[in-house]
Amino acid sequence: MIMLTGNPYEKFAEVYDSIMPDKFYEDYYKFIIEILKKLELKPASILELACGTGKLAKIFLDEDYNIEGLDLSQSMLSIAKKKGLKVYQGNMVNFKLNKNTTWYFAFSIR
Numbered sequence: 716m717i718m719l720t721g722n723p724y725e726k727f728a729e730v731y732d733s734i735m736p737d738k739f740y741e742d743y744y745k746f747i748i749e750i751l752k753k754l755e756l757k758p759a760s761i762l763e764l765a766c767g768t769g770k771l772a773k774i775f776l777d778e779d780y781n782i783e784g785l786d787l788s789q790s791m792l793s794i795a796k797k798k799g800l801k802v803y804q805g806n807m808v809n810f811k812l813n814k815n816t817t818w819y820f821a822f823s824i825r
């Protein structure tokens with residue numbers, strides 16, 4: 716038996732992308748784009764909270780959105796970084812905003 720202590724995603728990161736289906740993220744991407752269309756928004760910059768390995772943020776990046784991610788888990792973020800994403804380590808409940816950073820839209824899934 717494997718005992719998980721602390722943030723379980725530190726241990727989970729290595730296998731996370733292989734068990735999460737691409738379609739799941741493609742559907743979320745379409746859903747969020749639909750919301751942006753309804754709001755008539757094309758945000759200049761976006762923040763994904765609890766972005767994990769950045770599977771969803773990477774779709775936005777590939778579609779030329781300026782997106783960054785924030786997550787608690789350094790292991791999850793190290794995988795997101797390998798995808799070319801700019802990410803921050805922090806707790807979405809109380810992270811401090813950098814004065815030089817502005818995000819016009821933020822979301823989090825699950």
Ligand SMILES: C[S@@+](CC[C@H](N)C(=O)[O-])C[C@H]1O[C@@H](n2cnc3c(N)ncnc32)[C@H](O)[C@@H]1O
Nearest residue numbers: 724765766767786787788791805806807808824
């Ligand atoms: C189920 S994973 C989802 C990751 C990503 N949103 C996705 O759908 O692939 C949950 C993520 O939330 C992060 N997380 C949990 N609590 C958090 C918090 N308070 N602040 C920032 N990240 C958090 C974990 O580190 C983990 O990467």
